[in-house]
Amino acid sequence: MKKFLTHNQQLKNLRHKNLVIKNSSKTKRILESENYYTIINGYRSIFQDPSSHRPFRFRNGTTFEEIHSLYELDAELRNIYMKYILKIEKSFQSLVAYFFAKDNKNNNRAYLDFRNFRKPVLKKGFPRANAIHKTIAMFSNKMANEHDFAIQHHITVHQEVPIWVLINSLTLGEIAYVYYYLKDHLRLEIAKYYKNHRNKEYSTHVYSIRPDDIDNFLFSAKHFRNACAHNERFFCKSTGRIQNIGILKNQMKLYLPKKDFQTFERQINRTIVDYTNKFVSIPINQIKRQAGI
Incomplete structure (x- = not known):
């Protein structure tokens, strides 16, 4: 079963998956208003490190801003x-x-x-x-x-x-x-x-x-x-x-x-x-x- 994550835990989880988060406060506000699942799970696949499968990892240098830009x-x-x-x-x-x-x-x-x-x-x-x-x-x-x-x-x-x-x-x-x-x-x-x-x-x-x-x-x-x-x-x-x-x-x-x-x-x-x-x-x-x- 997927565990509930607070917004701070979500940021920590994204960093653990190699995602660069330049501005924690701004990223948190976006996740609060637009939903973690919709943005991350919906648009992350194209940014996946091709050498990773499980667990998922982002390409080196991938930023949250890029994922959000694709979402927009x-x-x-x-x-x-x-x-x-x-x-x-x-x-x-x-x-x-x-x-x-x-x-x-x-x-x-x-x-x-x-x-x-x-x-x-x-x-x-x-x-x-x-x-x-x-x-x-x-x-x-x-x-x-x-x-x-x-x-x-x-x-x-x-x-x-x-x-x-x-x-x-x-x-x-x-x-x-x-x-x-x-x-x-x-x-x-x-x-x-x-x-x-x-x-x-x-x-x-x-x-x-x-x-x-x-x-x-x-x-x-x-x-x-x-x-x-x-x-x-x-x-x-x-x-x-x-x-x-x-x-x-x-x-x-x-x-x-x-x-x-x-x-x-x-x-x-x-x-x-x-x-x-x-x-x-x-x-x-x-x-x-x-x-x-």
């Missing part, structure tokens, strides 16, 4: 990515609602009928074909949310909630399921929309976006979104389909307007430059390699 860099990267993931989330909300409503223009409750969705071929790593019932149940649960003013207003005044109203309450992960179960022609319409807009913006015809590509992106991107939302370690985040945040960034290019993507990329690069001189025991390039950026 990670927070900035999360904030940048979250901003643009949410833009993509909003874009998919809008397109899914538009094309589904257009295809079911005489029925504002069409999303509650499983016959208006497809039964996809079973693929490893994707939802089962009959899990559409869970997605429809999710729609019903959203309608029952008494704290969502827009939804409750439409129920009270119109006795129904159009999908373009309901869709705003869905997260990227929920949108991934809805898109996955859309009928094939609607999935293709949305894929064509992104493909045509990106090719037009970049004056090229090299971008090919298929519905399966969107499935792969959405079901992976939701994990990165959740990591951002819950302040999890982000710079070395990986999923089965997207191995690092650099690959995620490159895939986000397909779903962001060109101007937004260019700003997104500049913000990442500027943030990396701002932190370059804060690392001594390891080069910034080692962090960039793990992140894929």
Whole structure:
């Protein structure tokens, strides 16, 4: 069982593991406000002495300030990515609602009928074909949310909630399921929309976006979104389909307007430059390699 350590004992433990602590008072204040486990256990691995395994030892010269700088860099990267993931989330909300409503223009409750969705071929790593019932149940649960003013207003005044109203309450992960179960022609319409807009913006015809590509992106991107939302370690985040945040960034290019993507990329690069001189025991390039950026 892990023993409780006071903040002073934590500092002693870190020094015992070869970590340089330049300012005990400042380090203690940081640990008091930001949690030992989150900072040290979350970000220490890249600073490990490669010749040590058990017990853990830091590389010679590693300072607490370096670990805390990586912690802060990670927070900035999360904030940048979250901003643009949410833009993509909003874009998919809008397109899914538009094309589904257009295809079911005489029925504002069409999303509650499983016959208006497809039964996809079973693929490893994707939802089962009959899990559409869970997605429809999710729609019903959203309608029952008494704290969502827009939804409750439409129920009270119109006795129904159009999908373009309901869709705003869905997260990227929920949108991934809805898109996955859309009928094939609607999935293709949305894929064509992104493909045509990106090719037009970049004056090229090299971008090919298929519905399966969107499935792969959405079901992976939701994990990165959740990591951002819950302040999890982000710079070395990986999923089965997207191995690092650099690959995620490159895939986000397909779903962001060109101007937004260019700003997104500049913000990442500027943030990396701002932190370059804060690392001594390891080069910034080692962090960039793990992140894929």
